[in-house]
Amino acid sequence: MGFESAGLVEHLSRRVTPRRLRRMRTVLAERTRWITVVLEEIYQPHNASAVLRSCECFGVQEVHVVEERNEFRVSRDVALGAARWLDLVRWQAGEGAAIGRCCDALAARGYRLVAATPAADARSVDDFDPCRGPVAVLFGTELEGLTDEALRRCPERLHVPMVGFTESLNISVSAALVLRELTRRVRRGAADWRLGEKEREELLLRWLRASINGSDEIVARYRQQQGSGA
Numbered sequence: 001m002g003f004e005s006a007g008l009v010e011h012l013s014r015r016v017t018p019r020r021l022r023r024m025r026t027v028l029a030e031r032t033r034w035i036t037v038v039l040e041e042i043y044q045p046h047n048a049s050a051v052l053r054s055c056e057c058f059g060v061q062e063v064h065v066v067e068e069r070n071e072f073r074v075s076r077d078v079a080l081g082a083a084r085w086l087d088l089v090r091w092q093a094g095e096g097a098a099i100g101r102c103c104d105a106l107a108a109r110g111y112r113l114v115a116a117t118p119a120a121d122a123r124s125v126d127d128f129d130p131c132r133g134p135v136a137v138l139f140g141t142e143l144e145g146l147t148d149e150a151l152r153r154c155p156e157r158l159h160v161p162m163v164g165f166t167e168s169l170n171i172s173v174s175a176a177l178v179l180r181e182l183t184r185r186v187r188r189g190a191a192d193w194r195l196g197e198k199e200r201e202e203l204l205l206r207w208l209r210a211s212i213n214g215s216d217e218i219v220a221r222y223r224q225q226q227g228s229g230a
Helices: 002-013 016-030 045-057 098-108 149-152 171-189 197-211 215-228
Strands: 037-039 062-069 087-092 112-116 133-139 156-159
Touching: 002 197, 002 215, 016 171, 016 197, 037 098, 037 171, 045 062, 062 098, 062 215, 087 098, 098 112, 098 133, 112 171, 156 171, 156 197, 197 215
Parallel strands: 037 062, 037 133, 062 087, 112 133, 112 156
Antiparallel strands: none
C-alpha cells in the first residue's frame, strides 16, 4: 500500500467506531481469492442476490458474472448489501464468447475450472480436493444449467450428492453448499488461501469509503490538505 493510501486508511478509520474497524479487519483476515465463483447467465434477481450473499458470508472475495444474453440484476432485499463488499467482474457480449474470455482469463491466473453440474460424470463435492490449486466454480441457470461451451472449458465437474427424487437444487442453495464445503477445506489445508497484507489494506480503504457518508468529499479534502502541506 502506498503512503497516501496508508494515510487515508488512518484518516478514515477515525470516522468509524473502533468496533466497526475491528470487525472489518476480522472479516478481511478470512477473505480469500483461492475460491472464486463464475455465474453464467443468471437472470433471476433472487438467485443472483442469494449467491452473492453466500459468497460474502463464506469469505469469497471475487465473483465473475457472465451476462452475454441475460442481464445480471441484484435484489437488494436478498443481497442485504453483500455486493458492495465483493469484487464483481462482469463479462458481457463482445469480441468472442463472454464465457470463453472469462475462462481464459481465470485459467491464465492459475485457476482450475470446475463445473457445478448434476451430470453423471461429476464428482461429489465431498470427494473434491480444493487444495491442489485455486478453484473457479461455474454455476449456470436452473432450467438449462451451464452452456455447452462452459462445460467444454471445465476439465473438472462436481455436484452436491442427493438421495431424493429431485435431481437438482436451486442454484442459490447449491452454491451455498458447495462454497461452505470448499472454503472449509481450503482454510484447513491450503497454505496461501489468505489475501496478502497489501491487498487487505487496499480493501480496507475501499470498505471504509463505502461505509462513510460523504467519503469522497472527505478524501478530496484530505488530499488537498496533504498537497498544501497543511
